[in-house]
Each structure stands twice: as C-alpha cells, then as structure tokens.
Amino acid sequence: MAEAQTTGSGRLIDVELDETIGRATPDVEHERNVAIFDLVEENLFNPVGAPEGAKFRLKLSLVDKRLVFDIRDEAGGTLVTHILSLTPFRKVIRDYFMICDSYYEAIRSATPQQIEAIDMGRRGIHNDGSQTLMERLEGKIEVDLDTARRLFTLICVLNWRS
Template identity: 70%
Template sequence: MSGGDHSRAKLVDVELDETIGRSTPDVEHERAVAIFDLIEENSFAPVGDDQGGPYRLKLSLAESRLVFAISREDGASVVTHILSLTPFRRIVKDYYLICESYYEAIRSSTPSHIEAIDMGRRGLHNEGSQTLLERLSGKIDIDFDTARRLFTLVCVLHWRG
C-alpha cells in the first residue's frame, strides 16, 4: 500500500454470506464474538491494492472453499480470493477435540492438567493461524494476531453446536 498508512490497512466490517448457514444460538454468539474481535483489532490489506482501505470482508462458502470478497468501506469491490479449506480440516478437527477435552477438564481436572491441555489447544490454534497466514501469502497481508482472529472465525464457521 502506498504512503505507508497502516491505520487504513484494516477491516471495518465482516459479513457472513447466507451460504455459511445459520446454527444454534450458542454458535451464532461465538461467530459474533469472533467477528467483533477481528474487527476490533486487525491488520488487513489485499496485496497490490495501492488505494488502501479500510476494507469490508464478505465470507461465503463455495464447494468446500472459503470465498473472501473484499471491498472498500463504500462497497466498491477490490478483489475476491478463494481459499481451499482442505488444508484446515485436520487442524480444525483436532482443535475441536482438544477444546472438548479442555472444557471437560475445567469441570473435573487439576489446574496442571487443565494448563497442559490449554497449551496444546493454543499450539493447535497457532498451527492453524500459521497455515492461514501461509495460504493467504501473496494475496492478503495480515499479521499473526489477525491470522489468529481469522482462524478463530474459520473454526466457528465449521462449528455446528
């Protein structure tokens, strides 16, 4: 982005297309929280967009792919990127399994056991975030913290409750 104005290299809105589908109230709440966290703090810029943001992101699903439709704040289209979800299947599945173990451990385990499970959970979350960062490389410039928030959203898009 020319001019180096990083305050404009950000998302100000994230919308889930109807292709994502709706779920239970708990899942919808988790999705809303993930979107709020992402919008609240992020670094996001499509590669090669010299005009700059801020940006709106509309996420949709098409044939097991996640579609990133990026537009400017005024709605003018910038670019659309399509990302295969296949590389995330194992990570998301493992992440859910360890999250279930974590929530179960909170109810009945020792603090050291809970901490060990939480370290594993954070490790898997970091792995998913790194994979997302790599898959978006050359398409969208994001920092690791934004990748973490975006990976959280990818996870809750898969969660059926």
Template identity: 70%
Template sequence: MTATGDTDARLIDVELDETIGRSTPDVEHERAVAIFDLIEENSFRPVNDDGAGPYRLKISLIESRLIFAISRENGDDVVTHILSLTPLRKVVKDYFLICESYYDAIRSSSPSKIEAIDMGRRGLHNEGSQALMDRLNGKIEVDFDTARRLFTLVCVLHWRG
C-alpha cells in the same frame, strides 16, 4: 491503528454470506464475538491493492472453499479470493477435539491438567493461524494476530453446536 501503523490497512466490516447458514443461538453468539474481535483489532490489506482501505470482507463457504470477497469502505469491489479449506481441515478437526477435551477438563480435572490441555489448544490455534496465513500469502497481507482472529472465525463457521 494496525500493527503496521497504517490506519487504512484494516477491516471495518465482516459479513457472513447466507451460504454459511445459521446455527444454534450459542454458535451465533460465538460467531458475533469472533467478528467483533476481528474488527476491533486487525491488519488487513489485499496484495497489490493500490487503492485505499479500509476494507469490508464478505465470507462465503461453498463446498470446501472459503470465499473472501473484499471491497472498499464505499462498497467498490477490490478482489475475491477462493481458498481451499482442505489444507486447514486436519488442524480444524484437531482443534475441535482439543477444545472438547478442554471444556470437559474444566468440569472435572485438576488445574494442572486444564493448563496442559489449554497449552495444547493454544498451540493448535497458532498452527492453524500460521496455516491460514500461508494460504493467504501473496493474496492478503495480515499480521499473526489478525490471522489468529481469522482462524477463530473459520473455526466458528464450522462449529454446528
């Protein structure tokens, strides 16, 4: 059941289009984990959709645009949204930088420094999640936890390993 209590307002499948490209085995694993986490628990409904979910989401990246092609469980098209990634570019870049610092710190820093960096990492993740929610406003209804999982997936799509 979703955060709204509506068992139909959810994703049951997320597919990455061939436009995403493939990467290293580690990156592919991270993408699979991000998709699994998103499908496992989410609240997702296209705005003004009078039909019933659950939904399938096909994600493509074309130039600096994120394409969300949404269909019903049976494959019938619902809507396609094209979102510019430009408003997310800075927070994604900052998130990658702090993640690098975090992974470096794990190897050699004190627990207090690791914790401080992790707090900053979580803060940036929240900022990116809110920015993505703002981009989806009026297009797709998601709760904050779903926006967090989608932001994770957007980040993993850009990670080249």
C-alpha cells in the same frame, strides 16, 4: 516458523460470516462474537494492490467446500474475491475441534491444572492453523499473526456450523 513481515496499514472495519449454514452451540457462537469484535478492534489486512491505509469489509463463507474471502471497500463495493481450498486446513481444523471439545468439557469438571494443559495444546493447534492461513493468503492478502489467529477462529466457526 517466521512471521510474515507487515508493511501496509490497511484494516478491516467489518467482518460478516455466512449465516445461511445456521447457528452453532453457545460456546462456538461466543468464540465467533469475541473473534469478530477483536478483529474489528485491531487488525492488519492488506489485499495485494490495495491503496495504503484502505479500509475493508470482509464476508467469509464456505461454498462447495471452499473458503471464500469476499472483500469489499469501505462503502461496500466489491473489490476482490479469494477462494481457498480447505484441504490444507482439514487436519488442523479436525484437531482443533477435538481439543476444543476436551477444553469445554474440562471447564465443567477438571482441575485448573488440567484446564491449563488442555488450553496450551489448544493455543498451539490454533497457532498452527493461523500459520497455515498466513501461508495460504501469501501473495493475496497480507495479515499479521493476530489477524490470522482471529480469522482462523472464524474459519473454524464456519466449519462447526456446516
């Protein structure tokens, strides 16, 4: 799979998840916190038609089993909302949940070699989900692979909670 070419320099300065669906387990909440911190620290996020170098605020939510990207400007003014079907993500999210469960269990009782093998599988599935996200955002929002990976983590967190 080819990586998307990145041309712009827009970036996220704030990311929020819909909190109305409740909190998740401590492991999942840790993943959320790390993903948001890393995402705000370093990202490439260019909604189509946005000015070069613009800064954005993003709220991710699930509404009627659809993924909602509510994109706002730096001051919080509404710019655009993109709604994506979760159907293309269902299998990869389900596979990711299963391997994450195995990973968290392995951390508690498995050998380092077993943990590493599970983690390699987990990263592979995560990359698949990230590529799917980049494809689904094509023509709407330009992101690089690292940004897509962190956003995919947050999409999984939303699904864990719901």
